[in-house]
Amino acid sequence: MEYTTVIGLEVHVQLLTKSKLFCGCENLFNPDNPNVQTCPVCLGLPGALPVMNREAFRLSLKTSLALNLQIAQSSKWDRKQYYYPDLPKAYQISQYDLPYSSEGCVEITVPSTGKTRRVGLFRAHLEEDAGKNIHDESGRGGDSQVDLNRCGTPLLEIVSKPDIRSAEEARVFLEELRLLLWYIEVSDCNMQEGSLRCDANVNLHVQHNGETVATPIVEIKNLNSFRGVEAALEYEIRQQAKKFEADPEGYRIGKVPKATHGWNADRGVTFEQRGKEEAADYRYFPDPDLCPVTVSDDEIAEIRATLCEFPASRRHRYVSKLGLSDDVAGVIIDQGRRYADYFEAVASECGDGKQAANWMTQDVQRELNERKVEITEFSIPAAVLGTLLKQIVAGEITVKSGREVFIVLLTEGDDGSELETSRVNEIIAEKGLKVEQDTGKIESIIDTVVTRNEKAAEDVRAGKLQAVGPLIGQVMRELKGADASAVRQMIIDRLTK
């Protein structure tokens, strides 16, 4: 059976504002303290009036610029009416026919094919989030609990075109989108906390008896992990293919109504959902409580100036300019903007991107994990680490000595010292770690060691190179800072030439 998979995603992202979209209640994930971030506005009490949060709108504009979306000069807000317990007003303030932005795209690189694809976006609009329902899971049909802390939180809805062709592409699109929004600091994109959520629409365009026919569209709601998006879509694609094979005349778009499914991650299956969509008739109309918002070219230019370099461009630069592999570049980028900034500062100070990347992904990462802290809380400033690596790159100290200095720096930093770059050379001097450049001195030590160890020296002369180990060890003990491989070569030269 030959078919093309057609997927479109609808992504909801919570914006990083201090207060909610239409009132001064705190915008904070706070599930342990339900119903403490509400007021007459977000509870929908009679007479309360919403006022738009300036920062929420600014972050929305910033997002649209990063997603290559066109920004409308003027847009308005509408009421989307439906009854659901997490929506006390019985309408959601959203945008219907005049969203603030439309027509954009995101570029993705698909690992399995190595190809770059452009996924179009229909629009992004700004709306309010609903509260959270917690269902009784005992199966005894107990009451559902409703927490309205989240009600009225600023939420961006980003709608892709049906340009996505596989479950893998859907995951990659979502990962890239998340990274981008996280880098430009409009959202923390924390999927566990629900700041980034995704619905997927999927169907198949099947080649059947010389014509292309489409299967009915299935919408999978509330996918809250990258793996979930990929797995749910893979499952749904297989199901649709099976259903079409079983009934190629009946299982077609238009003949079977659009279905809404949920995803059960534990069982790895989607299930038919009975929900508010049953009678989807939202009766949108302009919200008379809110005025239209207009945007000038100057404002757009101002916000554009606050954008940072995007992760995709950074990743590319790390590979092309700093010589990192795709994998290592990806690892660094995925740790977030501040981590990447730190890496770049270290790389530029030491002049060696690969050396900097090695230290970031091994030593620095290990210490961060151990301390459970972010790079912004790491006690060695980037300039200090860069200065240390510069000594290694220049051959002034060995990597081993570098690790020793690193540990000292870390201890001092963790103890609260403000580390200066000059501290690096002080520690190297205090510990006598500077690589001995005076070959005359090294040779005289080698002579002494060889004289003390005639038996081993004989073995090396006889070609038993493994005997050189203990000799290197003794020489290294005499010389605190030395490059072991250089010493090894000097001993072999001394004994065999």
Added chain:
Amino acid sequence: MVELSNEDVRKVASLARLKLSDAEIEHFAQQLGGVLQYVHVLDELDVSDIEPMAHAVDISNVLRDDETTPSLPREDALANAPKTDGRYFLVPQILENA
């Protein structure tokens, strides 16, 4: 004359989660039909040259700064809830097969 069918009234009632008897549907179809007819008078005006307005008042960009203000104490927020456990609003079970 604008007609409002009983079917229309039934649909609007179901969207508003109202259960109406047949007699009430009959009654409201007439009443709402009358309201619509009254609004229908506006159709006499020729508005083909007038740009649609998004809002009744010609103002825009009413925005506030992103500052927090105190929220209601939980007991106040829950004060009018038909049912509560002291922490949450409680409602009859929502999804049957979640």
